[in-house]
Amino acid sequence: MSVAPTHARTMAITSGKGGVGKTCLTANLAWALARTGRRVLIIDADLGLANLDIVLNVSPTVTLHEVISGACALDDAIVPGPGGLHVLAAASGAADYARMTTDLRERLPELVQTLEGRYDYLLFDTGAGLSDVVLYTASLAQEVIIVATPEPTSMTDAYATIKVMATTQQRRRFSLIVNQAPDEPQALFVSNQLQSVIARFLSDGGRAPIELSYLGFVPDDPAMPRAICRRTPVMETAPASPAARAIQALAQSLETAEATPTKAFSA
Amino acid sequence: MSATPTQSDEAHLTGVLGVDLTEALRLARQAGYPDPVAQGLKGQALVERVLSILCELSSQDGLTGVANARHFRATLDRELDRAGRTQEPLALILTDIDHFKTINDTYGHPAGDQVLRVIARRLKDNLRPMDTIARYGGEEFAMILPNSAVISLPRVAERLRQCIANEPMTLPDRTTIQVTASLGLASSLPWAVLSASALVERADRHLYLAKSQGRNRVSCEPQTVPAVSTAERTALFQRSPTS
Numbered sequence: 001m002s003v004a005p006t007h008a009r010t011m012a013i014t015s016g017k018g019g020v021g022k023t024c025l026t027a028n029l030a031w032a033l034a035r036t037g038r039r040v041l042i043i044d045a046d047l048g049l050a051n052l053d054i055v056l057n058v059s060p061t062v063t064l065h066e067v068i069s070g071a072c073a074l075d076d077a078i079v080p081g082p083g084g085l086h087v088l089a090a091a092s093g094a095a096d097y098a099r100m101t102t103d104l105r106e107r108l109p110e111l112v113q114t115l116e117g118r119y120d121y122l123l124f125d126t127g128a129g130l131s132d133v134v135l136y137t138a139s140l141a142q143e144v145i146i147v148a149t150p151e152p153t154s155m156t157d158a159y160a161t162i163k164v165m166a167t168t169q170q171r172r173r174f175s176l177i178v179n180q181a182p183d184e185p186q187a188l189f190v191s192n193q194l195q196s197v198i199a200r201f202l203s204d205g206g207r208a209p210i211e212l213s214y215l216g217f218v219p220d221d222p223a224m225p226r227a228i229c230r231r232t233p234v235m236e237t238a239p240a241s242p243a244a245r246a247i248q249a250l251a252q253s254l255e256t257a258e259a260t261p262t263k264a265f266s267a
Numbered sequence: 268m269s270a271t272p273t274q275s276d277e278a279h280l281t282g283v284l285g286v287d288l289t290e291a292l293r294l295a296r297q298a299g300y301p302d303p304v305a306q307g308l309k310g311q312a313l314v315e316r317v318l319s320i321l322c323e324l325s326s327q328d329g330l331t332g333v334a335n336a337r338h339f340r341a342t343l344d345r346e347l348d349r350a351g352r353t354q355e356p357l358a359l360i361l362t363d364i365d366h367f368k369t370i371n372d373t374y375g376h377p378a379g380d381q382v383l384r385v386i387a388r389r390l391k392d393n394l395r396p397m398d399t400i401a402r403y404g405g406e407e408f409a410m411i412l413p414n415s416a417v418i419s420l421p422r423v424a425e426r427l428r429q430c431i432a433n434e435p436m437t438l439p440d441r442t443t444i445q446v447t448a449s450l451g452l453a454s455s456l457p458w459a460v461l462s463a464s465a466l467v468e469r470a471d472r473h474l475y476l477a478k479s480q481g482r483n484r485v486s487c488e489p490q491t492v493p494a495v496s497t498a499e500r501t502a503l504f505q506r507s508p509t510s
Contacts, residue, residue: 102352155503160495168488189506197502 010112010122012045012141015148016157018128021179022147024228025218025247026125027055027081031233032251034085038120041078041086043112045137046127047104050090056081057231060089068107074114082233086119105136112140130164139169145215149180150190159194162212163202172208175257177250178217187217215253218246288317295320298329328402330380331387339401339409343463346399346413350455355414358454360424361470362390364431365447365482367406378438379406382446389430409467417454424452424485432483447483449474454488 013029015022026042034040044052044064053060060079066072067088081087115122124141126134138144144165148158158176165171176194181187191214202210218224223241227234234244295317296302303316326338334342343359350357364370364386371379383406390408391400403409415423432447451474453466469488477486 105351152504156495156500159499159503163495163499193503193505197499200502201496201499 006039006117006120008041008116008119008122009143010116010124010141011143011145012124012126012138013145013147014126014134014138014161015128015146015154016130016161017148017151017154020147020149020151020154021218021224022128023052023055023125024224024234025147025177025179026123027052028233028235028244028247029251029254030081030085030121030123031083031235032248033121033254034083035235036251036255038255039086039118040084040121040123041088041115041119042081042123042125043088043115044090045124045133047090047133052087052125053089054231055228056087056233058087058089060087063089063091065091067111068103070103070107074111082236088115104133108137109140130161135164135169138165143173143175144171145175145177146212147177147179148190148194150178150182150186155190155193159197162194162198162210166202166210172210174210174212175215176212177215180220181217182220184217188214213257215257216246216250218243218250288314291317291321294324298324298327328387331384331402333387333391333408334399334401336401336403339399339403339411340463342399342401343409343411343466346411347455347463347466350413353414356417356454357466358412358415358417358420358423358452359466359470360410360412360427361403361451361467361474362386362408362410362427362448363404363474363478364406365449365478370444370446374438374440374442374444378440378442378444381438382436382444385436386431386446386448389434390427393427393430409470415454420452420454421485421487424450424487428483428485449477449482450485451475451477452485452487 013022013026023046030040030042042052042056044050046052047064050063058079058081060077062072062077064077067074067077078086078088112122122141124137126137128134146158146161148154162174165174176191178187178190181190191212195212195214198210198212219242221234221241221243223234223238224243227237230237234241235247238244292302292304298320300320303313303320306316308316326334328335346357349355364382367379367382370382383402387400387402387408390410394400394410394412397413399411401409401411410427412420412423428448428450432445435443435445437443451470451472453469453473455466473486473488477484480486
């Protein structure tokens with residue numbers, strides 16, 4: 001009698017290094033997916049220094065922290081954002097949640113499970129670095145998208161992220177988006193280098209090889225910082241800009257890419 | 268007569284609990300418990316004592332006296348839950364006796380049984396009272412170590428390996444043999460909610476590695492977050508001739 005419940009694709013978007021435009025990219029990707037009629041929720045999983053609400057110009061009165069501590073219901077913390085996407089914001093400067101807590105560990109998997117039944121896409125915008133919280137939230141997602149720029153520090157941190165998740169979480173598949181690339185050859189260079197170092201250093205004989213699939217790149221585009229200042233997705237303010245067109249294409253390739261339901265560890 | 272259970276005691280028990288008291292007492296004596304009847308217990312006290320012995324027996328491995336697989340499962344679930352709440356690390360070590368089939372085939376099953384008993388005792392002697400040791404499979408033992416410092420675990424596992432390998436054991440026919448075992452170690456992770464089966468799977472993978480790398484050794488998961496090596500860093504920025 002009942003309609004078969006949907007099961008969201010859950011994706012953790014992570015970068016290792018901060019300042020690579022991860023949150024902004026996540027927000028715009030979510031916007032593009034929501035625009036096609038998909039039900040999209042971004043969960044701000046940068047629990048210590050959350051700023052997704054700033055980027056998307058939403059003002060939640062309660063956040064993920066109150067949900068996790070049991071002070072409010074899940075629905076109260078979800079607010080509509082631009083383009084029909086939904087946002088589950090976190091509080092910025094919440095030192096308690098910058099590290100792993102028992103509440104977080106126990107409640108987050110339940111929340112994710114509940115939300116998986118309600119959305120087509122759950123995007124976790126993780127914090128920078130490789131803290132317990134970042135690794136934990138990534139372990140709850142089916143797919144991990146690495147955001148890197150052509151800067152050597154970003155490439156190194158992207159590789160470190162893949163290495164840690166591959167060795168400690170047995171994750172075998174990753175996707176890559178190269179952000180702020182001057183042109184396509186430089187984006188492909190990032191992808192090729194990462195792929196070859198992974199093949200050379202992270203394969204351990206009999207086990208399945210680690211795959212890094214290149215999803216595409218977003219060019220370095222002044223429209224992006226302009227949109228951030230206006231606290232509106234670039235997809236809205238400058239839909240014809242190179243960055244917006246690239247993000248549109250990325251959303252399309254995400255839609256066609258096969259979902260890989262492989263969580264690292266289940267609750 | 269007064270020292271034996273009355274007919275009404277037994278009848279009452281059978282009716283209420285479905286326990287055959289005579290059979291239960293036989294099991295208790297066989298397992299080496301002091302005879303509750305000889306101790307002068309009767310009525311309610313006798314019933315309670317017999318039930319407590321039966322409970323203990325149902326969680327034990329009959330041959331070695333350590334916990335059985337069922338008790339191990341229940342303990343691991345409980346300890347994982349506790350570790351998750353208290354943020355204490357929890358380790359699981361799986362041990363498999365090397366070439367156990369050969370021991371059985373060469374010296375006979377009583378010898379194999381003796382080896383299992385000796386190893387169970389040695390492992391138990393080298394663990395803390397709060398740890399749980401269980402016979403997990405035919406020649407496999409599992410040890411749950413709650414609240415153990417992650418950094419010291421490889422040393423603990425190594426000590427357990429040595430307590431088996433470093434001292435020969437004497438079989439019932441007085442033959443002395445050298446037995447070794449392989450150990451796989453996995454510990455709970457601060458960033459993950461672990462299921463018991465996920466932890467067992469990881470320890471089992473390392474047990475397999477210890478076996479395939481030549482036996483009589485310990486295999487552990489890397490204890491620290493792996494850093495990017497200089498070689499990896501160099502390769503990352505090196506332009507190959509084709510790119």
